Amino acid sequence: MITPPTDERLVVVDGVRKTYMRGATEVPVLHGVDTHLNRGEFVSLIGPSGSGKSTLLNLIAGLDRPTQGSITIDGQKISHMDESPLARWRSTNVGFIFQFYHLIPVLTAYENVELPLLLYNLSAKRRREQVLNALELVGLSHRLTHRPGHMSGGEQQRVGIARALVTDPVLIVADEPTGDLDGHTSEEILDLLGAVHEDMKKTILLVTHDPAAASRAGRLIRLDSGHIVAGAANTLEEAFPGWSGATYESAH
Numbered sequence: 209m210i211t212p213p214t215d216e217r218l219v220v221v222d223g224v225r226k227t228y229m230r231g232a233t234e235v236p237v238l239h240g241v242d243t244h245l246n247r248g249e250f251v252s253l254i255g256p257s258g259s260g261k262s263t264l265l266n267l268i269a270g271l272d273r274p275t276q277g278s279i280t281i282d283g284q285k286i287s288h289m290d291e292s293p294l295a296r297w298r299s300t301n302v303g304f305i306f307q308f309y310h311l312i313p314v315l316t317a318y319e320n321v322e323l324p325l326l327l328y329n330l331s332a333k334r335r336r337e338q339v340l341n342a343l344e345l346v347g348l349s350h351r352l353t354h355r356p357g358h359m360s361g362g363e364q365q366r367v368g369i370a371r372a373l374v375t376d377p378v379l380i381v382a383d384e385p386t387g388d389l390d391g392h393t394s395e396e397i398l399d400l401l402g403a404v405h406e407d408m409k410k411t412i413l414l415v416t417h418d419p420a421a422a423s424r425a426g427r428l429i430r431l432d433s434g435h436i437v438a439g440a441a442n443t444l445e446e447a448f449p450g451w452s453g454a455t456y457e458s459a460h
């Protein structure tokens with residue numbers, strides 16, 4: 209596929225194949241994926257269990273490299289970077305939100321959010337401003353000294369979102385961010401992600417099984433057995449038959 213060099217495209221995935229090795233056995237997972245994310249887009253990556261969603265998310269976030277093909281983010285071909293420049297690139301360009309939060313239990317909310325900034329050469333004052341700002345954005349200014357074990361799941365995920373935002377990354381990736389939360393708390397977290405997209409103009413890639421979460425995105429990318437599902441079948445109604453939630457308007 210020839211990808212037009214348009215600045216509108218923040219993420220370009222071109223002919224990506226991913227094969228894992230299980231012992232001596234090859235496990236092909238992605239079979240030539242071509243896709244993109246526009247700047248400022250909120251995209252949901254959906255598909256059956258085992259279809260390769262987390263694999264693709266991890267490749268786009270620079271946590272792993274494709275077996276074949278290329279991934280370009282904001283003009284940088286990350287698929288061909290060596291491990292240590294890739295780690296540096298990741299820490300400045302991508303904010304991660306995980307299903308089980310991945311907070312450090314012995315650190316306070318403030319310290320968890322501060323962690324990614326310790327890699328930067330910032331003054332203590334500037335660092336403090338950024339941490340307080342991120343925690344305020346997620347509505348947790350009153351929980352600065354709480355440790356994860358003393359916070360609810362929803363509060364912990366808010367800390368996770370503040371940590372993802374604190375470095376002001378170009379791309380936010382979220383892998384099942386509401387998978388461990390009850391319905392009401394999920395809605396609150398999805399509202400917060402929506403605000404991160406609308407108000408902060410962040411580009412978000414959200415992996416989810418949940419149609420209510422997927423419906424918050426402007427566009428769906430649907431995977432099936434390591435292939436992108438094309439065109440008309442790429443809708444909430446097709447992906448989640450019988451789902452009767454909010455009306456989904458495709459932004460293709």
Ligand SMILES: Nc1ncnc2c1ncn2[C@@H]1O[C@H](COP(=O)(O)OP(=O)(O)OP(=O)(O)O)[C@@H](O)[C@H]1O
Pocket residue numbers: 228229230235237255256257258259260261262263264
């Ligand atoms: N590190 C690995 N080594 C070997 N196989 C792997 C590895 N990571 C993932 N796989 C396999 O790749 C396939 C796709 O996994 P992946 O986690 O990307 O799917 P998914 O669509 O995110 O699934 P789910 O919705 O269940 O999380 C699965 O068959 C999985 O077992």
